[in-house]
Amino acid sequence: MARDAKPQPGLPTRKQILEFIASSAEPAGKRELSRAFGLKGQEKIALKALLKDMADEGLIDGNRSAFHAMGGVPKVTVLRVTDIDEGEAVAVPDAWSPGDATAPPRIRLREKKGRGSALRKGDRVLARTEETATGWIAHPMKVLPAHADQIMGVVEIDKAGKGWLAPVDKRERHSSMIVDLGGAEEGQLVLAEPVGRSPRSGVKVTTVLGDPLAPKAFSLIAIHKHGIPFAFNPEAVTEAGIAAKLPVSAETREDLRALPIVAIDPADARDHDDAIWAEPDGQGGFRALIAIADVSYYVRPGSALDGDARKRANSVYFPDRVVPMLPEVLSADVCSLKAGADRAAMACHLEFTAEGKVTSWRFTRATVRIHEVIAYEEAQRRIDAGEGEGHLYNLWAAWRALETARKARDPLALELPERRVLLGDDGKIKEIALRERLDAHRVVEEFMISANVAAAKALEAKVAPVVYRLHEPPSREKLTALKDYLATFDKKLSLGQVVTSTLFNRMLKDVADESEKALIMEAVLRSQTQAYYGPRNMGHFGLALASYAHFTSPIRRYSDLLVHRALVDAYGLEQPRPKADLPATSGLADRDRADLTRVSEAISDAERRAMSAERETIDRYVAAWLSSRVGEVFECRITGVQRFGLFATIIGLGGDGLVPVSVLGDERFFHDEKSKVLEGERSGTRFGLGHRMKLRLAEANPLTGALKFEPEFGSGLMIEPRGKPLLSKQKGKHIAGQRGRPGNIRHQGRKR
Numbered sequence: 001m002a003r004d005a006k007p008q009p010g011l012p013t014r015k016q017i018l019e020f021i022a023s024s025a026e027p028a029g030k031r032e033l034s035r036a037f038g039l040k041g042q043e044k045i046a047l048k049a050l051l052k053d054m055a056d057e058g059l060i061d062g063n064r065s066a067f068h069a070m071g072g073v074p075k076v077t078v079l080r081v082t083d084i085d086e087g088e089a090v091a092v093p094d095a096w097s098p099g100d101a102t103a104p105p106r107i108r109l110r111e112k113k114g115r116g117s118a119l120r121k122g123d124r125v126l127a128r129t130e131e132t133a134t135g136w137i138a139h140p141m142k143v144l145p146a147h148a149d150q151i152m153g154v155v156e157i158d159k160a161g162k163g164w165l166a167p168v169d170k171r172e173r174h175s176s177m178i179v180d181l182g183g184a185e186e187g188q189l190v191l192a193e194p195v196g197r198s199p200r201s202g203v204k205v206t207t208v209l210g211d212p213l214a215p216k217a218f219s220l221i222a223i224h225k226h227g228i229p230f231a232f233n234p235e236a237v238t239e240a241g242i243a244a245k246l247p248v249s250a251e252t253r254e255d256l257r258a259l260p261i262v263a264i265d266p267a268d269a270r271d272h273d274d275a276i277w278a279e280p281d282g283q284g285g286f287r288a289l290i291a292i293a294d295v296s297y298y299v300r301p302g303s304a305l306d307g308d309a310r311k312r313a314n315s316v317y318f319p320d321r322v323v324p325m326l327p328e329v330l331s332a333d334v335c336s337l338k339a340g341a342d343r344a345a346m347a348c349h350l351e352f353t354a355e356g357k358v359t360s361w362r363f364t365r366a367t368v369r370i371h372e373v374i375a376y377e378e379a380q381r382r383i384d385a386g387e388g389e390g391h392l393y394n395l396w397a398a399w400r401a402l403e404t405a406r407k408a409r410d411p412l413a414l415e416l417p418e419r420r421v422l423l424g425d426d427g428k429i430k431e432i433a434l435r436e437r438l439d440a441h442r443v444v445e446e447f448m449i450s451a452n453v454a455a456a457k458a459l460e461a462k463v464a465p466v467v468y469r470l471h472e473p474p475s476r477e478k479l480t481a482l483k484d485y486l487a488t489f490d491k492k493l494s495l496g497q498v499v500t501s502t503l504f505n506r507m508l509k510d511v512a513d514e515s516e517k518a519l520i521m522e523a524v525l526r527s528q529t530q531a532y533y534g535p536r537n538m539g540h541f542g543l544a545l546a547s548y549a550h551f552t553s554p555i556r557r558y559s560d561l562l563v564h565r566a567l568v569d570a571y572g573l574e575q576p577r578p579k580a581d582l583p584a585t586s587g588l589a590d591r592d593r594a595d596l597t598r599v600s601e602a603i604s605d606a607e608r609r610a611m612s613a614e615r616e617t618i619d620r621y622v623a624a625w626l627s628s629r630v631g632e633v634f635e636c637r638i639t640g641v642q643r644f645g646l647f648a649t650i651i652g653l654g655g656d657g658l659v660p661v662s663v664l665g666d667e668r669f670f671h672d673e674k675s676k677v678l679e680g681e682r683s684g685t686r687f688g689l690g691h692r693m694k695l696r697l698a699e700a701n702p703l704t705g706a707l708k709f710e711p712e713f714g715s716g717l718m719i720e721p722r723g724k725p726l727l728s729k730q731k732g733k734h735i736a737g738q739r740g741r742p743g744n745i746r747h748q749g750r751k752r
Helices: 014-023 030-036 042-056 217-226 234-243 304-312 328-334 376-385 390-409 439-461 476-487 501-509 514-527 558-570 590-594 597-629
Strands: 060-063 066-069 076-085 088-093 107-109 124-132 135-143 151-157 163-167 176-180 189-194 203-210 262-265 274-280 286-293 342-352 358-369 372-375 419-423 429-434 468-470 532-534 633-642 645-650 656-660 669-672 677-680 686-688 692-701 706-711 725-727
Touching: 014 030, 014 042, 030 042, 076 107, 076 304, 076 597, 088 124, 107 124, 151 176, 151 203, 151 217, 189 217, 203 217, 217 597, 234 304, 234 328, 262 376, 262 390, 262 439, 274 390, 274 439, 286 390, 286 439, 304 558, 304 597, 342 390, 342 439, 358 439, 372 376, 376 390, 376 439, 390 439, 419 597, 429 597, 439 558, 476 514, 501 514, 532 597, 558 590, 558 597, 597 692, 597 706, 633 686
Parallel strands: 107 135, 176 203, 262 372, 656 706
Antiparallel strands: 060 066, 076 088, 076 124, 088 107, 124 135, 151 163, 151 189, 163 176, 189 203, 262 274, 274 286, 286 342, 342 358, 419 429, 468 532, 633 645, 633 692, 645 656, 669 677, 677 686, 692 706
């Protein structure tokens, strides 16, 4: 039936019904069919029977509100996101029931234009669908409430014997009733699914994962929560095994095996992407080599192996495991630059002056044999003790030249502490400490930055596609907020001047008091934009560099692999054709050569996903470490101020927790957003960013990573950075220095 044909009254035939459903621009249900064919009374009853017969015959699928051809998709339906492919969400019908073994159609969700996909794997979306020449697409209308196929939590049994699922996400505060334990016992970590549409319907346990505090449980929680791809496609694993056997010939590559190249890495490194070498050039400058694992030789575009790497976009590192971007036969073995073994490398050759100015660069494919893999701490010890061999001394001397150039460009000087979790052989926490920042770290960092800059400029010289690492200057909105905050310190920030990293560095250098400097450093950090990947050069504000690309970690970052492929294309670095069962080219895929926007957005999203998962897992380990120390008092620093309370970090450990406004005193507290403080209505007591306080640990939840603190009122004065008394109270009453008398005023933000 033509779309504009007027249906004739009377019960339609099967063919007419199928034509109407196919041509209707709106969902076609029993009501629409009755109206279209002018059906009344007994005819509607007959239509209902006919539609049931057609469904039984396999001609249509659906319900009385919307029908579609069997194997097709309703015009408007609920879709479930199953994958994020280069920033674009891919979904299937949420209630697919085509019968037999017919696979559900893959439907690409076309979201409104913007930065990447706002949808995540597992999301349910009401969408309008259409079938095109290239497949099904859908236009999202509404994101539906979570109806996750699986919910992770811990089983709790109340006094009445009823089961409850306690969430492992600290943002979720409510437990769900368990209607079917599925054999799970109290205290076990489980996966469950809803049994109805309403949250009150409860959940049923589908999988028992075991002890939530067992080794590897914390990373498992993060992997599940963030939907991190964990299992490799079997075809990708097969290809990795084939690729691992590719020959590394010194005949078709630059032979650098005689150079004493060293890899300086963390002592617990699982893979080794990079190694370095340098020597004086006899004229006051240096020749240097940065050797990087030649991953593009093994991972070819268009392969299943590349598909998995592209989907993961980066390796994710947890204290107890790594979820690698590549199968371990490549990431931990063949591609890893191990000592004493011949390895395929992409070599960046640099020459620079005594002032660190790079005068020439070139890129080759090489064969290297790493002289030694050294831990940062050991390399530093040798230098400090005067035991370093000539190649180590040369590296330090070359670094001092590069450091001169770094100081001249004056990148943003914000060195933030990094927490390190050490586990014993039994998988339990051995130690948690802040990672020490050594010159050895700075040496490697400067060599890597120099190679990354050279890679970007090398591709620009050939007008080739570049995946830049971008860090834009702070936005006007964030600068305005920073200006208001600095005014509380009697410091000025003019918004009319050009904002550079030097401006912030000078601001920090002018602050003599270390506590006050920590406050301003926190504020400057919050004003910064988040770094991302993209094909349009916007520079790197933090590093004060005009062109910057990631080149030095292709084992664990897909962005670097794309840069390697672009260099292969631009400089004719293709190797002889490998085995016939792998793609021939190691350069860029046609789709990436034409447009790098989509893949850049996808890997930026994946990077944020990995960072969140890694940070939350560390939080869980810290909470587990502290769970046996509840009641102890710690020296803390306020890192966040909200109307409902304070966020504080334990100094020297990095455990972050909440100080609810309800425990700060018997008065109303007002939130001054500009100056980032909570101030007592009567007493004038001010709690602000960066203030040091003695806090008692009240709660530590390893499952969520949440900590809760309360002030230790009897531990003496706690002082603001500029010497003003911050808090002078004894529990339950006010003492000298407070205005007004104690009262039972309900705290602002406190729940009833």
